[in-house]
Amino acid sequence: MFKMSSFVATVTLFGLLLYIPLLAYYRLYLHPIAKFPGPKLAAFTRYYEAYYDVFRGGQYTFKIAEMHRKYGPIIRISPHELHISDPAFYKQLYSHNARWDKYDWAVEAFGAPTATLHTVDFYQHKRRRAALNPFFSKANVIHKYHVIETMVNKFCHRLRTQPKGTVINLGNAISALTRDIATEILIGGSFNHLDVEDFHADLATLQQNAGEVWRTTKHIRWFGLLTQSIPRSIIDKFGDKGLKNFLSYLDAMANITANILSQTESVDANIPLVKGDTAHTIVHQILASDLPPSEKTLDHLAHEVITLTSAGMETTAYSLRVTIYHLFKNPNILGRLREELASSNIELSDAEIGSTGLAALEALPYLNAVLMEGLRLGTVVASRLQRVAPDRDLQYGQWRIPAGTPVGMTPLLMHQDETLFPEPKVFRPERWLNGDGDLVRIDQGFEPFSRGTRICLGMHLAWAELYTVIAKLLWCFDLSLDDVGPLDVEAASDKFVTATARQNGFKALVNPRI
Incomplete structure (x- = not known):
C-alpha cells in the first residue's frame, strides 16, 4: 500500500513538472494570441490578475x-484575453451591427447566469433584452417620473427638517434615495430607507460587498x-457585516419576487405597459x-430582480x-x-415639476455639461467590459484578433485619457460647451452607459x-x-463598480436656501 501511494505521488509530481512547462510554452509561444x-x-497564468x-x-x-503605458494600445492581460486602450476603437467593439457575446469566465462569477445583464450568448440576450426594453424606455420613465420626483422631494424634506447645525451623512442619504427609487x-x-434615522447606513456599500x-x-x-451554501445561522454568528447585508438583500429580493409571482394570477400581454398601471x-x-x-420561473425572475434593482442603486448614487x-x-x-436654473423659471421647490419640468431641465446646456462631467469623473463601472466575436476575426490596426478572443475596454480609464480630456482629474463643465455656451458632445471617449446591443438598460432612469x-x-440647499x-470620490479600486479609498461617508452641514 505504501509503495503504491509513493508511486502515485511520484507519477503525479512528474506529471505536474512536465505539464507546467509545456503549458507555459504553449501559452507563451503557440497560443492564438501569443504574439500580442x-x-x-x-500571458502564462490568471493568477497574475488574481494577485491584483x-x-x-x-x-x-x-x-x-x-x-x-509600457506596451502600447493593445495588450494581452491574461492567457486568453486582450485589452485595448484606444477610444477610436470603442464604437467598433461595442456596436449594433454584429454578434457580440460576453466573456463567460467574467460574467458567470456573478452567480446569476439567467439574468439578462449576465447573459453570455448574443441571441439569448437579444430575446431577454427585448422583453425588458419597454419597461426601461424613455416613455415609461416619463410615465413613472412621479415616483422619482416624490422620492426626491421626500429626500429634500428629510434634509430640510434636520435640526439646525446637524452634520448628516449625505452619502448615505443619497444611497437611500436611489435604493428607494429603484425598488419602487x-x-x-x-x-x-429615506425614513430610517441613519438612512440604513449599513446598506450603502451593498454593491461593493x-x-x-x-x-x-x-x-x-x-x-x-x-458562500451561498453556508447555513445562515453560521453567517449570522461569524460573518462580517458586509456579507450579512449582501445575503439578506438576496433573500429579500427573492422573497419579494416570489410574492409578486404568487399574486399574479394572469397577465394580459396585450396591455401596453405605459397605460397607467x-x-x-x-x-x-x-x-x-x-x-x-422556462424564462418565467421563480429562479429566473429572482435573478432579474436582484441584478436590475442592484444595478440601479449605488451606481447612480456614486455619480451623484x-x-x-x-x-x-x-x-x-x-x-x-x-443662474441658469433661475433664468429657466422652472419651479424647483417642493412642488411637482412633472414631465414638462423634466423636459425643461434636459434642455439646459450648462446643467447637461455639469452632469456629463460628473458622469465622466464618477464612472460607475471600474472593470473592463469584454466582448467576444465568436464567428469572425477582428482587426485593430495591424493586429488580427482571432475569432472567439475576449477583448475588453475600460470606460474608467478612457474617461481619464488626457489626450481627450486635458487635466482629466479637474471638474470642468466648460469642456462640453462651445464658445457660444451651447452643448457639444465629444464624439469619442465618453461612454458612461456603454453602447451597442448591451447599452445600459437603466440609462433613461439614471x-x-x-x-x-x-x-x-x-x-x-447650501452644503x-x-x-x-x-x-x-475618486476611483481607487475595482469591485466591478467603482470603489473609493475612504468609506467613512460623505458628510455635510445642510442649510436650506429657500
Whole structure:
C-alpha cells in the first residue's frame, strides 16, 4: 500500500513538472494570441490578475493602465484575453451591427447566469433584452417620473427638517434615495430607507460587498457557491457585516419576487405597459412578454430582480456624490448653474415639476455639461467590459484578433485619457460647451452607459434621477462639506463598480436656501 501511494505521488509530481512547462510554452509561444505584447507572467497564468484582484484589493484595472503605458494600445492581460486602450476603437467593439457575446469566465462569477445583464450568448440576450426594453424606455420613465420626483422631494424634506447645525451623512442619504427609487419603480414598493434615522447606513456599500464576492469568485470558482451554501445561522454568528447585508438583500429580493409571482394570477400581454398601471413591476413585464415558460420561473425572475434593482442603486448614487462634491467645491461653477436654473423659471421647490419640468431641465446646456462631467469623473463601472466575436476575426490596426478572443475596454480609464480630456482629474463643465455656451458632445471617449446591443438598460432612469436630484438639491440647499476630499470620490479600486479609498461617508452641514 505504501509503495503504491509513493508511486502515485511520484507519477503525479512528474506529471505536474512536465505539464507546467509545456503549458507555459504553449501559452507563451503557440497560443492564438501569443504574439500580442504584455507581461509574460500575465500571458502564462490568471493568477497574475488574481494577485491584483484579491491580494491587492482590486488594483488590476490600474495595473492594466500601467501596462498600456509600457506596451502600447493593445495588450494581452491574461492567457486568453486582450485589452485595448484606444477610444477610436470603442464604437467598433461595442456596436449594433454584429454578434457580440460576453466573456463567460467574467460574467458567470456573478452567480446569476439567467439574468439578462449576465447573459453570455448574443441571441439569448437579444430575446431577454427585448422583453425588458419597454419597461426601461424613455416613455415609461416619463410615465413613472412621479415616483422619482416624490422620492426626491421626500429626500429634500428629510434634509430640510434636520435640526439646525446637524452634520448628516449625505452619502448615505443619497444611497437611500436611489435604493428607494429603484425598488419602487422595479418591484412596486420601496423599503422606505429615506425614513430610517441613519438612512440604513449599513446598506450603502451593498454593491461593493457584492463586488468583493465577484472579484474573488472570478478566480476561486467555488467561492460563491460555498458562500451561498453556508447555513445562515453560521453567517449570522461569524460573518462580517458586509456579507450579512449582501445575503439578506438576496433573500429579500427573492422573497419579494416570489410574492409578486404568487399574486399574479394572469397577465394580459396585450396591455401596453405605459397605460397607467402603477402596480406593473418588472416581474409583470417579463410574465407578459413572449419569452418561453422556462424564462418565467421563480429562479429566473429572482435573478432579474436582484441584478436590475442592484444595478440601479449605488451606481447612480456614486455619480451623484461625485457631482455634488465638485459643485460645492467650486463656487463659480455652482453659481453659474444656479443662474441658469433661475433664468429657466422652472419651479424647483417642493412642488411637482412633472414631465414638462423634466423636459425643461434636459434642455439646459450648462446643467447637461455639469452632469456629463460628473458622469465622466464618477464612472460607475471600474472593470473592463469584454466582448467576444465568436464567428469572425477582428482587426485593430495591424493586429488580427482571432475569432472567439475576449477583448475588453475600460470606460474608467478612457474617461481619464488626457489626450481627450486635458487635466482629466479637474471638474470642468466648460469642456462640453462651445464658445457660444451651447452643448457639444465629444464624439469619442465618453461612454458612461456603454453602447451597442448591451447599452445600459437603466440609462433613461439614471438621467432622470441626475437631472432632478442635482437641480433640486443645489437650488434648495447650501452644503458645507465636512472633511470630504478626493479620497471619498475618486476611483481607487475595482469591485466591478467603482470603489473609493475612504468609506467613512460623505458628510455635510445642510442649510436650506429657500
